[in-house]
Amino acid sequence: MxxxxxxxxxxxxxxxxxxxxxxxxxxxxxxxxxxxxxxxxxxxxxxxxxxxxxxxxxxxxxxxxxxxxxxxxxxxxxxxxxxxxxxxxxxxxxxxxxxxxxxxxxxxxxxxxxxxxxxxxxxxxxxxxxxxxxxxxxxxxxxxxxxxxxxxxxxxxxGAADAKAPRQLLDEAAKALAAAVKLRVEAAREQFEALKRAERERLTAEAELREPQHQMGIFKGRYDEIWSESCPACKCRAFMTGEQTGEDISEERDEHAIWEVVDREFVGEEFRCPTCDLTLMGSDEIDASGLSYIHEDQQEREMEYEPDYGND
Missing domain, CATH: 1.20.120 (Four Helix Bundle (Hemerythrin (Met), subunit A))
Structure with a gap:
């Protein structure tokens, strides 16, 4: 710099x-x-x-x-x-x-x-x-x-004195958000549990068949990745999407390999459960629900090589 x-x-x-x-x-x-x-x-x-x-x-x-x-x-x-x-x-x-x-x-x-x-x-x-x-x-x-x-x-x-009011306001807003998300999760849970047992079992089985790559249409925005999560309300397979914030090349690889393993990190932006319709927007709501808004995975991809120059 x-x-x-x-x-x-x-x-x-x-x-x-x-x-x-x-x-x-x-x-x-x-x-x-x-x-x-x-x-x-x-x-x-x-x-x-x-x-x-x-x-x-x-x-x-x-x-x-x-x-x-x-x-x-x-x-x-x-x-x-x-x-x-x-x-x-x-x-x-x-x-x-x-x-x-x-x-x-x-x-x-x-x-x-x-x-x-x-x-x-x-x-x-x-x-x-x-x-x-x-x-x-x-x-x-x-x-x-x-x-x-x-x-x-x-x-x-x-300055410590001037920050007292904003900090108190932030604390109050965080408590209000947590309370609102808790009620939203409880409402979705109660609605799901009110269904007959056979219906709950059918919906749970259907949820297990859903794959992340086919869920793009349920989200409002466009994001880098979609991954599965257990819904905090109905416990069925649900989905989260978000932006990639970083990646590292795994050091554990063969020197002659043509593929490399990449450790990727994402931050969740939007959560949706197709089974009970629970929706969480933003990392604060996701965090307040008890889910982690940080997602990590590994991806295998073909290595890129720089062309050799001056060796003709």
Whole structure:
């Protein structure tokens, strides 16, 4: 990573500016100006996300179509007019960097960025129509998720005193989510157990015949992989899907082999049970149900070899 990267895409500078902006946001909340609270908060969130990417490498936050910015990301300061990625691209990239930054969190972040753009660039007043309880808890959850990936926390980002209220709000939101998921699972379980025994046995047998590769149609989104899980409600074979977050080549292989074993890791985004219709969206709901949102498997694939040059 270049040491002399321009301040506009320096991870520490972006992080510091995000702290200034979230401080302004909380000041506006204290003054009762909830429109500006959300405005400054949305700006702070985008800066925080860019800080997380820039700390991995500055090239992750510059516009790849602007060659001058790519040079700056490499430590060659050919311009001060650095162009960075859009909020949409930012949150898409964070979804591949931060395990718990799932589709649900990504959509929330994109929505608040779009409201900010409408607030700044049109006559619309989208912040005024948003109730505080409709966005605040999810905002702190998204921020906390990014900060955790950066090895930081709300307490460090806001200062211990200022973080007390968001942390309490996060705890309350987590408890509410856990309670809601528990009730959802119990309702699905009761509905399944209310069926006659012969019907339950028939449905269980049918579930065992279902294969992951044939379940794409039951999910709302498109993901990298589908795998089977035991449903926490009816105990039948159900399915989860998610994005791949990493892979490693297994070291246990023959030097003359033409196949290699790859250890892959996925983060669950969506769970569905075709038998009892239980649905869980996002890693937080999956985790609250008692299922693991982390999935690991092995894949065997043909090895790729670099062509030999200069041996003619």
């Amino acid at each position: 270049p040491d002399d990267v321009f301040i506009a895409i320096n991870g520490d500078a972006l992080h510091a500016k995000s702290k200034v902006y979230i401080g302004r946001a909380l000041a506006r909340k204290s003054a009762g100006d909830l429109d500006e609270y959300q405005l400054w908060a949305s700006l702070a969130l985008e800066l925080l996300g860019k800080a997380a990417l820039a700390r991995k490498h500055p090239s992750l936050v510059v516009d790849p179509m602007h060659w001058q910015s790519m040079f700056v990301a490499a430590g060659i300061n050919v311009t001060t007019d650095v162009k960075t990625i859009t909020a949409k691209t930012l949150f898409e990239r964070l979804a591949h960097l931060v395990p718990r930054f799932d589709k649900t969190v990504q959509k929330f972040c994109q929505d608040i960025a779009e409201r900010r753009n409408a607030e700044l660039h049109s006559a619309d007043l989208p912040f005024r129509t948003m109730r505080l309880d409709a966005w605040e808890a999810r905002y702190w959850h998204a921020s906390d998720t990014i900060l955790h990936e950066m090895g930081s926390s709300l307490e460090q980002w806001l």
